[in-house]
Amino acid sequence: MTLFAEIAMSLDGYVAGPNQSEENPLGEGGEQLHEWGFALKEWREPHGREGGETNASSEVLAESLERTGAGIMGRKMFGGGPGPWGKEPWQGWWGDEPPFKHPVFVLTHHEREPLVLGDTEFTFVTEGIEAAAEQAADAAVERDVKVAGGANAIQQYLDAGLADELELHVVPVLFGGGERLLDSVDPGGIELEQTRVVEAPGVTHLKYRVAS
Amino acid sequence: MTLFAEIAMSLDGYVAGPNQSEENPLGEGGEQLHEWGFALKEWREPHGREGGETNASSEVLAESLERTGAGIMGRKMFGGGPGPWGKEPWQGWWGDEPPFKHPVFVLTHHEREPLVLGDTEFTFVTEGIEAAAEQAADAAVERDVKVAGGANAIQQYLDAGLADELELHVVPVLFGGGERLLDSVDPGGIELEQTRVVEAPGVTHLKYRVAS
Numbered sequence: 401m402t403l404f405a406e407i408a409m410s411l412d413g414y415v416a417g418p419n420q421s422e423e424n425p426l427g428e429g430g431e432q433l434h435e436w437g438f439a440l441k442e443w444r445e446p447h448g449r450e451g452g453e454t455n456a457s458s459e460v461l462a463e464s465l466e467r468t469g470a471g472i473m474g475r476k477m478f479g480g481g482p483g484p485w486g487k488e489p490w491q492g493w494w495g496d497e498p499p500f501k502h503p504v505f506v507l508t509h510h511e512r513e514p515l516v517l518g519d520t521e522f523t524f525v526t527e528g529i530e531a532a533a534e535q536a537a538d539a540a541v542e543r544d545v546k547v548a549g550g551a552n553a554i555q556q557y558l559d560a561g562l563a564d565e566l567e568l569h570v571v572p573v574l575f576g577g578g579e580r581l582l583d584s585v586d587p588g589g590i591e592l593e594q595t596r597v598v599e600a601p602g603v604t605h606l607k608y609r610v611a612s
Numbered sequence: 613m614t615l616f617a618e619i620a621m622s623l624d625g626y627v628a629g630p631n632q633s634e635e636n637p638l639g640e641g642g643e644q645l646h647e648w649g650f651a652l653k654e655w656r657e658p659h660g661r662e663g664g665e666t667n668a669s670s671e672v673l674a675e676s677l678e679r680t681g682a683g684i685m686g687r688k689m690f691g692g693g694p695g696p697w698g699k700e701p702w703q704g705w706w707g708d709e710p711p712f713k714h715p716v717f718v719l720t721h722h723e724r725e726p727l728v729l730g731d732t733e734f735t736f737v738t739e740g741i742e743a744a745a746e747q748a749a750d751a752a753v754e755r756d757v758k759v760a761g762g763a764n765a766i767q768q769y770l771d772a773g774l775a776d777e778l779e780l781h782v783v784p785v786l787f788g789g790g791e792r793l794l795d796s797v798d799p800g801g802i803e804l805e806q807t808r809v810v811e812a813p814g815v816t817h818l819k820y821r822v823a824s
Contacts, residue, residue, distance in 0.1 A: 411780075411804065411820075412794040413625045568623075572806045572820055576799030582624040587788030592623065594784045597811035604809050604818060608623075608784055 401537045404565035405547040405554040406464060408433035408603075410575045415551045418577035425476055425550070427578045433571050436603040437461065446499040456600035464567075468502055469543025470536040472529075474553035475508040478522070484510050491517060503539040505532045507553055529556050555584045561612030566592070568606045613749045616777035617759040617766040618676060620645035620815075622787045627763045630789035637688060637762070639790045645783050648815040649673065658711045668812035676779075680714055681755025682748040684741075686765035687720040690734070696722050703729060715751040717744045719765055741768050767796045773824030778804070780818045 409415050410433060417427030426433070437443045441452035442461045480490025489512065492498060497518035504522050512524040525532040536545040547557050557563040568581075591611045598605040619627050622645060629639030638645070649655045653664035654673045692702025701724065704710060709730035716734050724736040737744040748757040759769050769775040780793075801824060808819040 411818075412797075412799070570818070572804035574794060574797060574799035574802070574804070576795075576797075582786060583788075585624075585786060585788075587624070587786035590786070592784035592786070594811075594814065594816065597809060597816050599806075599809035602806065604806065604816070606623075606782070606816060 401540060402467075402544045402564045403533060403537075403547065403557065403562055404467075404544060404567065405557060405563050406567040406569070407549050407551070407554060407581060408437075408569040408571055409581055410571055410573045410578075412574045412576065413580045413582060414575040414578040415549070415581045416579040417575050420579060422479070425479065427575075429573070429575060430578070432573050433569075436569065436571065436600065439601075446501070448497070456598055457603060457605070460567075460569075460598050460600070460605045464546065467544045468546045469540025470502050470545050471500055471504045472532050472536050472545060472547045472553065472557075473504060473506055474550045475506060476552070477548065477550045478506045478508075485512050489515075491515065492522065494520075503536070505536045505539075507532055529553075529560060529562065533557070533562055551579050551581045552584075554581065558585050558590055558610065558612075561589070563610050565595075566608045566610055568608075570604045570606055571602065613752060614679075614756045614776045615745060615749075615759065615769065615774055616679075616756060616779065617769060617775050618779040618781070619761050619763070619766060619793060620649075620781040620783055621793055622783055622785045622790075624786045624788065625792045625794060626787040626790040627761070627793045628791040629787045632791060634691070637691065639787075641785070641787060642790070644785050645781075648781065648783065648812065651813075658713070660709070668810055669815060669817070672779075672781075672810055672812070672817045676758065679756045680758045681752025682714050682757050683712055683716045684744050684748050684757060684759045684765065684769075685716060685718055686762045687718060688764070689760065689762045690718045690720075697724050701727075703727065704734065706732075715748070717748045717751075719744055741765075741772060741774065745769070745774055763791050763793045764796075766793065770797050770802055770822065770824075773801070775822050777807075778820045778822055780820075782816045782818055783814065 407415050417430040420427040441454050442458045444452040479493050498520040501519040505525050508524050515522040592608040595609050596607040621627050629642040632639040653666050654670045656664040691705050710732040713731040718736050720736050727734040803823045804820040807821050810817040
């Protein structure tokens, strides 16, 4: 099992634009980081949308989907605001048929029963990132575990030495503010080895092996 | 004539490490940004050193050398400390035979007569970045003008809308501090279009067209 993190990043290092909020977790202009993905047939199909193109990013996306047996995400990426889950608990951003179609483990401080929506089961993990990694590894069986974001979740896995790979989708925009991925990572704590580079329309996919 | 800027950058966006000084303008660990270049036969030869390898970076370096008819650099990259030039003025970091072998225009606030060392002539420009670009364009004749650094000089050309291209040599190290290239650039002032990506050992070369 490989635990890999992947996230889209602006050329000046931001994974979300300025003025992030519960309603707009990507921040101002943050959707620009994901346009290369939204344009792909391979992204649109599992999200129930028609059309789209196929280019060098398609293979990168297809590989990521194929290898992922389970996912981990931070509470902010799942959404729903701070505090306990309430009487009409937040169901995530993805409606009744989330596109994941694999078990997803959400890092949170608040206990909650698992949530099944379509082919995706969300499990809420309160025992920390290591417990989430173990549960996700079990659920992934022979496949890999993806830490899908946000920045804070990825930083924690990098700093704890639990991430084996990091893939950055670098988009040629400048934000000048927002949430930076690599600012909170201890620079002496990890070593990166560049393992693959894919040039694609409007994005470069940079993949690194992480040693801690 | 194309005015292009190129510089090596850590994955977390730094072009120099922490604790830069007049004696160590690259900052702590900053030499790691240039190891991919030092390893190349195509770099070692013009610097009077033997050996070296040839890989995907060789062509990138050769192209840059070939197209450059004149260079521009900031005063800090030329070195020599602040203030006027003194009775034994600083001759730059490169000894009697600087590797440039094209006219180099140094941005400074202090007038100084041109300095000829080997096949390189340094001209000291006190009239600002636009004047330096014009003089360099004249000197380059049919070829291009390279803004070689440091960060501050590149930022000024980007912000003034005078740079046509930006090439970043992205190295898989994290500095966690130092001098960032893109922090002082007005993010609303420029648009970047990715035009070429080259994967090479220990570095990725990312080239962008700049529109302002």
